[in-house]
Amino acid sequence: MAVHVINEARRCLQCKKPQCQINGCPAHTNIPEMIRLFLDGKINQAGAMLFENNPMSVICSLVCDHEAQCEGHCIQGIKGSSVQISSIEQYISDAYLDKVVMEHEPPKGQNVAIIGSGPAGLTVAVKLAQRGYNVTIFERMEHLGGMMRYGIPDFRLPQSILNRYTQKLRELGIHIRPNTTIGGALNLDILFRDGYDAIFIGSGVWRPRALGVKGESLGNCHFAVDYLQNPDCYDLGERVAVIGSGNSAMDVARTAIRKGSRFVTVYARRNKVSASVKEFEYSQADGVVFEFGKSPVEITPDGPLMVDTSYDENGNLVTEGAELCPADSTIVAVSQVPKDKIVRTTTGVEVNERGLIEVDENGQTTREGVFSGGDVVMGPFNVVLAVKDAKHVAESMDAYLQQKKAAENS
Known part of the structure; x- marks a missing residue:
């Protein structure tokens, strides 16, 4: 590794108001705590914290615009060079990825469909599976990853990382249906017919x-x-x-x-x-x-x-x-811009003049039980912004599913 991550970690000033976290990181990663745990020899705890906050941490450490985000807000950069936060996060999260034990709450007996396996879809899938929902990912391509796999070259984001990540999803009990396009033989109506209680559209922008x-x-x-x-x-x-x-x-x-x-x-x-x-x-x-x-x-x-x-x-x-x-x-x-096959083959999901799916402040589309987030809502942005949006939508979906179950049991 070109950067000596331990020396870089030692350069962190442990600011009381860390701008790298507060204003620099869209996911609000606790960077000072990550570095403190790492220097204390608690790399697994640091990795667990990173993964809990951002399931895409190992990917964000490679592809984020760090100069404009965390490292661009590092106080060390005012008079010298910023701490290489990305290299530290990459070292920790990559080491932890194979160690993480994918645990989940007791099964809730509710099914969730995730359409698309980009950063938004995978984040929602992980968050809801951890809470005991039965999650199935529908991916139109051969492998998971969406634009992370098929839009970012291997020299920037090695596909081996996405392969390792796929294995962790399976360990969490997530079902994966590759080579499956929603809007072809299957559509949203069929998913609801087959017992899915909520659907997340994270199909990205492929046109x-x-x-x-x-x-x-x-x-x-x-x-x-x-x-x-x-x-x-x-x-x-x-x-x-x-x-x-x-x-x-x-x-x-x-x-x-x-x-x-x-x-x-x-x-x-x-x-x-x-x-x-x-x-x-x-x-x-x-x-x-x-x-x-x-x-x-x-x-x-x-x-x-x-x-x-x-x-x-x-x-x-x-x-x-x-x-x-x-x-x-x-x-x-x-x-x-987004493809329109999903919305053309269903009713009730509205899009704006740019073809982006319209949602409310909770990621709920104009159709009951259908949520959306990431690029197909915001337009083409970066991985960490999709993660930030998806975390919020996952919380909203959890609340929706709990309310739905309570209503059915009342």
């Missing part, structure tokens, strides 16, 4: 957002969310143009280089990337070239046709010129 320019259907143009699912299926050639500047664009660019493309250029509309600082810097280190102030007006067989972009004093976009940027392949990485 790529198009640019809306001519040429996106050409054979040399692809979407990031499709490419990242299985990059070995693609022959991109030597020159690749990536349109977009978020973390997905960085993942695409770095993956393309690892798969043999020699010249990879990311084109950003603004004068900076929207990806995290770390992902931007690693992309540069991997040899990715960045062009700023560029906006596509057409995709051609020879590459994207780009115009220069700038903003006037009123903040309005100004474009000028048009230039071909030679590329064998162009990959569009400008966000995703």
Whole structure:
């Protein structure tokens, strides 16, 4: 490990008002306590605390935007370098993952369906299974993990971690139905018919957002969310143009280089990337070239046709010129939206103009007994924000199920 985690842990000041936790971590991980337990030789207690607070801790330690979150709020970073909190959490949570004993309360005799196995779905599944509910996860892909597995490259999040996590879910008694799409042979009505007392929709955002320019259907143009699912299926050639500047664009660019493309250029509309600082810097280190102030007006067989972009004093976009940027392949990485198969095959679940599922403050959809959370409600965010939302929804579902059972027994 490049970072000596014990030395890093010793740098923690154990602040009375830890900004790393209060303002830095969306999941409000008790970072000072984690470090204190670790330095006291109580790594298992530290791991248990992390897992209880955030079942995705081992994953968040690798893929969160730590520079903007916990480490970005570390007091040590004011005059020097922040404590490498992510490395400490990764060391502890990875060691604990294989040791955690998945216990649950006595069975409550109620069934819960989880649609989708991304961070939101898995968090709700774990929290409710621990409370004694009979949980079944429906996943349309072959393996669990959702966008964590099929949208984040292995060099950032090793799939072996998700495989280990899957085993822990089975130990908790969670049933897993892979290769099963809700909205096909099965829909929400059928799930309720078969005895599910509540349903959680955590299906994520898997439909790529198009640019809306001519040429996106050409054979040399692809979407990031499709490419990242299985990059070995693609022959991109030597020159690749990536349109977009978020973390997905960085993942695409770095993956393309690892798969043999020699010249990879990311084109950003603004004068900076929207990806995290770390992902931007690693992309540069991997040899990715960045062009700023560029906006596509057409995709051609020879590459994207780009115009220069700038903003006037009123903040309005100004474009000028048009230039071909030679590329064998162009990959569009400008966000995703939800697929609509689930809502099209049922009644009562409303969505907004962006296709995101509408919920109340408790994660309850417009249909009785159906809850939702994560990206399919908030739009494409990061893992820890999905976890934060899912924890709240799991509490609401627990309360709903208890009330439902009480009403049935009265």
